[in-house]
Amino acid sequence: MSSEPLGGLGRYAGPATLILxxxxxxxxxxxxxxxxxxxxxxxxxxxxxxYGALSRLERQGxxxxxxxxxxxxxxxxxxxxxxxxxxxxxxxxxxxxxGLKRLDARWSAA
Amino acid sequence: xxxxxxxxxxxxxxxxxxxxxxxxxxxxxxIPASLLFWxxxxxxxxxxxxxxxxxxxxxxxxxxxxxxxxxxxxxxxxPAGWRERYGDEFAALLRDTxxxxxxxxxxxxxxxxAGLAARAxxxxxxxxxxxxxxxxxxxxxxxxxxxxLVMQLTGVPSRSWFLALYLPQPLQWLTAAAMVALGLALLxxxxxxxxxLTPAGRRQAPVR
Numbered sequence: 001m002s003s004e005p006l007g008g009l010g011r012y013a014g015p016a017t018l019i020l021x022x023x024x025x026x027x028x029x030x031x032x033x034x035x036x037x038x039x040x041x042x043x044x045x046x047x048x049x050x051y052g053a054l055s056r057l058e059r060q061g062x063x064x065x066x067x068x069x070x071x072x073x074x075x076x077x078x079x080x081x082x083x084x085x086x087x088x089x090x091x092x093x094x095x096x097x098x099g100l101k102r103l104d105a106r107w108s109a110a
Numbered sequence: 111x112x113x114x115x116x117x118x119x120x121x122x123x124x125x126x127x128x129x130x131x132x133x134x135x136x137x138x139x140x141i142p143a144s145l146l147f148w149x150x151x152x153x154x155x156x157x158x159x160x161x162x163x164x165x166x167x168x169x170x171x172x173x174x175x176x177x178x179x180x181x182x183x184x185x186x187x188x189p190a191g192w193r194e195r196y197g198d199e200f201a202a203l204l205r206d207t208x209x210x211x212x213x214x215x216x217x218x219x220x221x222x223x224a225g226l227a228a229r230a231x232x233x234x235x236x237x238x239x240x241x242x243x244x245x246x247x248x249x250x251x252x253x254x255x256x257x258x259l260v261m262q263l264t265g266v267p268s269r270s271w272f273l274a275l276y277l278p279q280p281l282q283w284l285t286a287a288a289m290v291a292l293g294l295a296l297l298x299x300x301x302x303x304x305x306x307l308t309p310a311g312r313r314q315a316p317v318r
Contacts, residue, residue, distance in 0.1 A: 030202070031202075044212075046216065047203050047220065047221060048222075051203070052227060055192070068199065071198045071199060072199055072202045073198075
């Protein structure tokens with residue numbers, strides 16, 4: 001596993017976090033992923049961006065493809081993907097906690 | 111008119127004389143090369159291009175709806191290996207997106223950008239270099255290398271556009287040999303690069 005969570009994804013790190021977070025709730029195909037991400041993050045991933053990130057995540061072993069439903073193919077999170085997502089979100093949470101605490105301490109009274 | 115007055119040569123005789131003089135003026139290889147080009151290479155190339163255009167047009171016509179045609183056009187941004195792996199499911203997503211009313215210019219730009227990124231990731235630069243080497247390598251090898259060497263050996267006077275034959279005598283052999291070496295090196299590099307390429311998006315076993 002990369003020492004950096006979701007390392008090596010470059011510009012796809014953001015979409016990858018959204019995709020892994022969506023798949024943490026269960027397997028989904030491309031269009032269902034797009035709609036789910038829109039609902040929980042308010043971000044619309046265009047098809048090219050979505051599949052750019054999906055193909056990289058699959059190569060890294062963070063997700064895997066399941067049997068297709070017609071032409072649609074659902075994807076699910078792997079153990080490795082779950083661990084990477086947990087590590088990545090944990091790091092983000094630490095940053096968010098520090099930022100929120102400092103905001104509360106110095107800016108909430110303003 | 112006196113019977114001794116020289117007759118002007120007929121057009122046929124002029125043509126025959128010109129053809130006869132060709133090997134001397136242009137080099138012995140000119141006639142077989144011309145014959146090869148006009149009887150084989152040019153017609154075969156033209157025919158192959160015509161067959162390809164007709165087949166492509168038929169394929170496109172079989173795709174019935176404008177959405178089908180648009181999806182096919184969008185998919186072409188991606189390399190063949192990627193399409194083989196993700197093509198069907200990506201086409202299904204594109205159809206859902208377009209039918210949902212989100213198929214504007216933004217979709218086309220996003221797919222084009224992602225497709226080009228997939229091509230670049232698939233050793234695009236290496237593929238391009240291999241193509242350039244395999245195309246350009248023939249120029250130093252044959253017309254600037256082997257042909258001047260043969261002309262040196264056979265003593266044909268034409269220098270045409272053969273670089274080596276414009277140089278002083280001792281350098282002619284050396285330059286032609288260097289051209290052969292350069293051509294072989296370029297072709298070998300091209301073959302080596304092309305051999306190292308793998309189809310894009312080939313499915314790999316997932317890591318569990």
